[in-house]
Amino acid sequence: MKQCSLGAFPPNSLTSHPLYSMNQPIKPADLEAGWRFDNSYARLPGAFHTRVNPTPVGSPRLVLFNGSLARSMGLDPAAFSGPDAAAHFTGNQMFAGVDPIAQAYAGHQFGNLTRLGDGRAILLGEHLTPSGDRFDIQLKGAGPTPYSRRGDGRAALGPMLREYLISEAMHALGIPTTRSLAVAGTGETVFREELLHGAVLTRVAASHIRVGTFEYFAAIGDTDALRVLADHTIRRHFPHHTDSDQAALGLLEEVMERQASLIAHWMRVGFVHGVMNTDNMAMSGETIDYGPCAFIDAYDPAAVFSSIDHQGRYAFRQQSRIAAWNLARFAEALLPILHKEPETSLAVANAALESFQDRFRRHWLAAMRCKLGLFTAEPDDASLVEELLRAMHRTQADYTHTFRNLRPHATVEPRHLSDAAFTSWHQRWTERLSRQPQSIEEVVRLMNAHNPAVIPRNHEVEAALTAASTRNDLAPLKLILAALANPYNEAGQPGALLNPPPPGTPTCRTFCGT
Numbered sequence: 446m447k448q449c450s451l452g453a454f455p456p457n458s459l460t461s462h463p464l465y466s467m468n469q470p471i472k473p474a475d476l477e478a479g480w481r482f483d484n485s486y487a488r489l490p491g492a493f494h495t496r497v498n499p500t501p502v503g504s505p506r507l508v509l510f511n512g513s514l515a516r517s518m519g520l521d522p523a524a525f526s527g528p529d530a531a532a533h534f535t536g537n538q539m540f541a542g543v544d545p546i547a548q549a550y551a552g553h554q555f556g557n558l559t560r561l562g563d564g565r566a567i568l569l570g571e572h573l574t575p576s577g578d579r580f581d582i583q584l585k586g587a588g589p590t591p592y593s594r595r596g597d598g599r600a601a602l603g604p605m606l607r608e609y610l611i612s613e614a615m616h617a618l619g620i621p622t623t624r625s626l627a628v629a630g631t632g633e634t635v636f637r638e639e640l641l642h643g644a645v646l647t648r649v650a651a652s653h654i655r656v657g658t659f660e661y662f663a664a665i666g667d668t669d670a671l672r673v674l675a676d677h678t679i680r681r682h683f684p685h686h687t688d689s690d691q692a693a694l695g696l697l698e699e700v701m702e703r704q705a706s707l708i709a710h711w712m713r714v715g716f717v718h719g720v721m722n723t724d725n726m727a728m729s730g731e732t733i734d735y736g737p738c739a740f741i742d743a744y745d746p747a748a749v750f751s752s753i754d755h756q757g758r759y760a761f762r763q764q765s766r767i768a769a770w771n772l773a774r775f776a777e778a779l780l781p782i783l784h785k786e787p788e789t790s791l792a793v794a795n796a797a798l799e800s801f802q803d804r805f806r807r808h809w810l811a812a813m814r815c816k817l818g819l820f821t822a823e824p825d826d827a828s829l830v831e832e833l834l835r836a837m838h839r840t841q842a843d844y845t846h847t848f849r850n851l852r853p854h855a856t857v858e859p860r861h862l863s864d865a866a867f868t869s870w871h872q873r874w875t876e877r878l879s880r881q882p883q884s885i886e887e888v889v890r891l892m893n894a895h896n897p898a899v900i901p902r903n904h905e906v907e908a909a910l911t912a913a914s915t916r917n918d919l920a921p922l923k924l925i926l927a928a929l930a931n932p933y934n935e936a937g938q939p940g941a942l943l944n945p946p947p948p949g950t951p952t953c954r955t956f957c958g959t
């Protein structure tokens with residue numbers, strides 16, 4: 446490949462090459478269900494992936510199927526009602542047109558760079574929807590791959606149901622996320638300190654290209670592959686940069702902007718991702734990999750749920766800083782293709798990175814203004830938010846419940862916040878509201894659209910997962926799923942999900958060994 450100049454991709458380097466072009470003639474469609482697979486990632490050069498088929502399982506059984514997601518992707522849910530569905534969603538049978546691969550990538554895990562790759566996930570290919578969207582269809586827990594290291598390539602039922610539940614909750618909350626089409630039991634056991642039921646999750650994602658994918662090629666010094674990857678990612682997610690002579694810089698800035706917006710969303714709803722390693726940061730800006738994640742109950746900026754995050758590296762308040770750290774690793778990986786002069790590359794990367802905290806702050810403040818019903822902007826708004834958060838922290842107020850129940854001119858104040866500091870804050874907030882033209886009704890409408898009434902409460906989620914994975918009782922899980930489909934609405938919601946956990950409920954711990 447030709448040397449790239451001034452950050453540009455060589456003209457016609459990839460588009461003209463049949464291997465790289467994204468839209469190949471579609472393979473025979475699976476007419477019955479509506480699948481239309483195209484496999485642009487599988488057509489990338491060999492270093493990007495390894496072809497591998499799922500390992501068949503003993504006794505496939507469909508546990509959950511997401512009919513509304515299927516419909517939105519142009520699939521016919523009725524086609525998944527027979528026994529074949531479980532066979533397909535465990536990888537025992539293949540949908541027409543797939544080209545299964547495990548993707549190569551690296552990643553900084555708790556700060557250390559490691560060679561990873563899909564150790565238990567197999568990308569079947571990309572489904573093209575009737576409206577022209579392209580989604581990765583991935584089986585997570587589908588058996589070993591050349592990247593499995595010492596892992597078994599499998600997943601347990603509880604954690605796959607957990608990913609299904611939380612990812613679908615995030616989607617309904619209006620937060621970019623990978624989604625879950627199905628969970629299928631394997632009829633086999635997996636060993637995670639104890640014997641558990643095995644399962645496969647069918648994950649749907651805008652793509653699975655990560656910061657770690659770029660780090661992989663940077664680490665092995667393959668600049669040509671970096672260019673191919675950047676070009677592929679730009680065509681897929683940021684096509685308006687395709688012909689730019691600064692495409693790599695455009696990519697860096699777009700990814701930064703999406704991450705700034707994503708983390709602000711997480712802060713808005715009290716979400717702690719828990720394992721923000723660079724292999725879990727997607728180019729698409731979707732939340733990905735629901736391992737040790739959780740929503741905070743009582744407001745605590747230092748909240749950590751992961752049992753292995755002893756230093757609080759991925760604590761609630763750390764998330765924007767860690768995102769910036771991860772993006773610095775992304776910029777480093779891009780250095781060879783940002784500019785032909787190394788010093789210029791470095792200067793360009795640093796200038797871009799410096800903008801991250803401002804980008805994040807802008808998104809965060811916009812989100813928090815909505816939570817407080819503020820339509821206009823005043824210089825003291827950030828301090829108004831921070832004063833409330835301090836009072837909430839001191840009184841251990843429930844994050845979701847407090848925001849949802851804040852009322853201008855309320856006669857009844859949220860019970861946790863009846864202390865003097867809150868009273869003076871409430872006065873300040875009411876005065877602030879009176880300086881904007883919108884009516885109280887408009888204020889309440891804005892607040893209700895940004896402060897969820899229901900979130901996946903840890904203790905409820907754990908109880909539902911236990912019922913599902915140990916007693917085969919899916920009723921509690923389905924109840925929570927139904928409630929979380931309408932998170933900004935109180936009407937008809939189960940009281941247990943609307944309220945903070947009862948006093949004395951133990952803090953949830955989540956585990957990485959999923």
Ligand code: AMP
Pocket residue numbers: 561562563564565566592593594595596597598599600720724725734736957959
């Ligand atoms: P995660 O913590 O899920 O983001 O995974 C980090 C890395 O470990 C990825 O490369 C996974 O593919 C790999 N991995 C996690 N669990 C397993 C497993 N049971 N078998 C093989 N690889 C795994």
Ligand code: MG
Pocket residue numbers: 724725734
């Ligand atoms: Mg991961």
